Amino acid sequence: KAGVTQTPRYLIKTRGQQVTLSCSPISGHRSVSWYQQTPGQGLQFLFEYFSETQRNKGNFPGRFSGRQFSNSRSEMNVSTLELGDSALYLCASSWTTETARRGYTFGSGTRLTVV
Amino acid sequence: DAKTTQPTSMDCAEGRAANLPCNHSTISGNEYVYWYRQIHSQGPQYIIHGLKNNETNEMASLIITEDRKSSTLILPHATLRDTAVYYCIVRVAVGGADGLTFGKGTHLIIQP
Numbered sequence: 547k548a549g550v551t552q553t554p555r556y557l558i559k560t561r562g563q564q565v566t567l568s569c570s571p572i573s574g575h576r577s578v579s580w581y582q583q584t585p586g587q588g589l590q591f592l593f594e595y596f597s598e599t600q601r602n603k604g605n606f607p608g609r610f611s612g613r614q615f616s617n618s619r620s621e622m623n624v625s626t627l628e629l630g631d632s633a634l635y636l637c638a639s640s641w642t643t644e645t646a647r648r649g650y651t652f653g654s655g656t657r658l659t660v661v
Numbered sequence: 662d663a664k665t666t667q668p669t670s671m672d673c674a675e676g677r678a679a680n681l682p683c684n685h686s687t688i689s690g691n692e693y694v695y696w697y698r699q700i701h702s703q704g705p706q707y708i709i710h711g712l713k714n715n716e717t718n719e720m721a722s723l724i725i726t727e728d729r730k731s732s733t734l735i736l737p738h739a740t741l742r743d744t745a746v747y748y749c750i751v752r753v754a755v756g757g758a759d760g761l762t763f764g765k766g767t768h769l770i771i772q773p
Contacts, residue, residue, distance in 0.1 A: 550704070579760050579761075581760070581761075581763075588763055588764070588765060589705070589748075589761075589763035590763075591760030591761060591762070592760075593760075594760055602760060604760060636704045636705070637704075638704070638705075638761075649695060649697070649707030649710060650705075650707060650761065651707065652704030652705045652706065653704050654702075654703055654704050655703075655704055
């Protein structure tokens with residue numbers, strides 16, 4: 547079956563702009579979570595959605611937001627981009643918020659560069 | 662979630678068993694041990710998880726000490742494609758306030 551699909555794969559934006567990233571989870575998975583990966587901070591949790599509701603949120607400013615649609619697809623938005631937002635943004639899906647089954651399945655990520 | 666300690670890097674010869682240690686001395690009774698790996702430029706990949714008993718699947722084996730304060734991930738016959746950063750994570754099975762907490766992981770390099 548198809549894996550987790552993230553679009554676009556690469557993106558270049560200018561400081562001050564906003565960006566929207568998309569994630570399509572594995573069919574049947576209802577939980578989608580987002581992570582930011584940078585060389586300095588490593589992999590950091592942004593937020594998790596389940597059945598269109600945000601369940602958990604990491605320690606990121608309000609410029610980072612997300613949503614989940616009824617088909618479980620999710621988007622994350624970053625407004626007023628800063629240079630430090632340059633990162634690999636990863637999406638992960640699982641059947642529920644329970645992680646003790648097969649864990650999370652990650653997509654290949656969107657590489658965002660802010661110039 | 663409990664903090665984990667892993668070596669920064671390890672080498673292993675191709676075809677040999679790779680044994681990756683992880684210390685989690687503050688693990689709670691309801692926390693599982695999960696292992697993920699990340700091959701360069703890809704998203705992390707789930708490998709295996711366990712609570713108390715040793716576990717084995719098609720990718721690896723997980724050995725958890727009786728006191729649960731440490732564990733070892735074993736890749737029985739390492740190949741060059743196993744070169745990756747391996748993350749040991751401990752967390753509860755359901756919910757959790759902060760998603761998966763990834764540390765620095767162990768950079769495993771398989772030598773030909």
